Amino acid sequence: MFRDQTSSVTRKASARSNTGTSSNSSEAGGSLLSRQPSLSTETVASAFFFEHFVTNTHLSFLEGFTPDDFLLKPIVAIGLAAIANRENDTNGQEIARRYYVEALAATNAALRHPIKVREDSTIMAVALLSCFERLNWDSSASSWEHHVAGATQVLQLRTRSQLRTTLGRKIFRELRSSITLNALLTETEVPDFIVDWSTSLAHDTTQTPSDQLSVLAARVASSKCSFLKMRIQDDQQLMEATSALERDLVKWSDEWPADDLPSTLCHAMVCIFLSRTQEAVLRRSWPALATIPPSPQHYRDVRNRMTDKICSAAVSVFAEDDTIASARKSIPVGLAFVAPLFLAATCLLEQLAEPLVSPGGSRTILIERPMHKDPLSFASLQLAGVIERLDLIDRIGVRWSGALSKILSGQVLTIYDLGRSRVVSEAAPDVVLEDLM
Template sequence: MVFHGKPSKACAECRQRRTKCDLSKPSCSQCIRANRTCPGYREGLIIHDESEALWAKFSSGTGQKKDGSPPRTVSLTRDAESTSFFSYSINDSRLDRDLEPKSWVSSLISTPAISAEDQATSFFFGNYVAGREMRDTCGNYQYLSAIYANQPVGIPLRQAIAAVGLAGLANFWKAPSIMAQANNAYCTALRLINTGLGNIEEAKSDQTVVAILLLGLYETNTTNGARSMKSWTEHILGATALIQLRGKKSLSSYLGRNIFVHLRNGVIASCVQRHSAVPKSIYELTKFAMQYETPVEKASTNLGLIVTEYTALRSSMSSLEDLKDLRNLVASLWDLDIKYLNWAQNLPPEMLVTPVPAPPASRGKEVWGEDYHLYNSIYIAGIWNNYRCARILNNELLRQQVSSLLHWGSPLNPHEMQTEQGAISYENILHIAISTISSLANDIFASVPFFLSTTTQDAPRALAGNLVLWPLYLAAKTTTATTNVQIWAAGRLGFIANTIGIRNAAPPYAGYAKEVELVGAEAGSGMEEAL
């Protein structure tokens, strides 16, 4: 008997269009919205006749496939210029840069006596490397398919991947012995990377930069609190230095751009959390890379450029001296909020959000509120939540500064601010900021089912869990969040920690043991520190 993988539960129309199916009966919401007939849902067990394939396998004495193509081989070779560096390559004439990772990962699963490294690699690709829906997008680990298809993969990268994979298995099975293996793989990767940094070409290589990013992911998944934040930041800063060495030349390739965008997103997030400005070199490389981007990628980049402005503004706040400076800060934050709003109103059609009424039985459980959101991919859903988080931070800071202005400047004169839209009172600005925060937080809550649903097409669970972890935490810590929604958010964080196995979700979840209080690694001790 051959296991072909768990078949999708989605209806045929949703599978063909690669959209999320909510499995409603008698017709799913996607089909109802598109005014088409829903064909219903197939059985979970599908029987395939493997007789012909089995006969062909045993009839061939040479191991050649029926189409005459050579069999796939994996070879282990020693680098001629180094006595301590090994690499392996995949030899298959049909492999190209668009290699689908699941095709070779599944072959690992079916091979007897699988090594721990291979099992960890399989786990990593199955949980972090997106499939077809995200193949043409930047900023996530899908570029690893191209590396494995086109380059001999060195030990540092292999060990970094194994470390993350083993950590995921250890968290899932709650197995300290596997976590010890993960730590050994992490230390091996770190030691080899540090050794390789002495060679400038090796230091600038794709695999070195990616391995460092993976070590940061390992820290996020295995530790919590200040240590996780500090270690992750160190890895991000290290990779940033290497990206600067690589320069603009590396951005002309698909792989180089993907690696850069992935790192850039981490740099921006780190700068937001540390209240520091994004380095000028990252800004310049970002502007240069835009000429190669798709409309969706440009939308993501434009959002990042607005956040870059926010980091510069936030880093300058230590120089505030009087009410005039405070008024100028409020005006700048207001202008940034207008830029965020304009960004959201001028997106390509494929980034539109589809609200769907939630089944009554799911409300307060998988879904918060009366509806949830559907997106074309978790990549697009992630961009939307990045926007919501960035704008929440901007409006929380705006709310704080306006409150201070009203308190320190009482009676305030002038009591209003001049904008391009006309004069607006500071009291009204405060009201708008609070209302905006509430609306954005509710939109994040509505996105959670899409990330955590088991029916989301081609969405690796750990990748989806990592993408929604920080937005969910932030939304639950806003000034407008109620106790009930915080309890619901804690339950979703518990699902991410216990079912998906991301340890960084555990501290916020555990914080509800006695009272409703989120305490997480990603934002210090709360929203005030996050700002």
């Protein structure tokens, strides 16, 4: 079950409405909704959603789909939220949140029903609620993580029969990406059944580049988790396992074409996560390791290559002269780029800041000032480009992107653990940055 926030959200929305938040609404001319009075709010929001969110790689299970009243609520919530985020319309954001709360209540009711819990529409609603949170979080990802956990439970309840239909496979692949990303960010294991199902798809005629890659990503998540749990005397085994995994990732990149953008970005992220774990093992255990591992420079070279790959892809998609008007249809692309861009930026910060090394070998960097304004440093220029594109994605309507941009530009005093690839401390008590990346 997801946490029912109906009462608290409704109370907050009413309080804000009473204090006259309309003065903070969008620029002159009114919002998109107010400029189209002949169309209902739900019609405008639903049309916006299907035009801007549904592609062959994002929410593809909704292509050609006509939603019923049950699925219309989360769809309208997402459409309204994206419109309001773009236009900085506070009232619109509150209305979107109300639709979200109604969708949340209806989904919880379906999850409690012994028959409806296994229906396609229920798991689709969970995926849409997850999408809403990815679009809107600005300081905490806890709600998104709850939806990911709920989606995992529902998938397991539906059993492997989920994969028997084209629709079921599309839903599974959509949710699998969120489950895997969450495991990598929170240093937890990808559930075994997710790995088993992905492995079976990798040998199916309908396989995609993501099927094999998701299995490799799950192994990387497992290695991150193992690093935290293992003692120094177990590091030899972990080093051997991660070295084999590194070879498999190279093999994957050689076998699959580079024109699949989501898989290309995922592969680059996974390689960065893995290289940091490998270097952390090396720093913790060398010279006690039985075999001579690669030097730390080898792992830095891997990260630099993956950083360049992410930045190059971002440049090709979000050109420097890109405007909001030309990026109107880029919300799924923006969502795909946020996490990779942030991870690439931390690799650039690793070059620009002097990491602090603990006696145990862990390395952290302190982000306390802007490091993207040095015209003589290529890494600084790259970082500036990443921040610009995160700000663009924020203006497109993805609020998560703006929160990460503030971290990278030094607006929030932040400590980032390089070995674990995550924020471990922040100076602002009201911003839970640990939940962002």
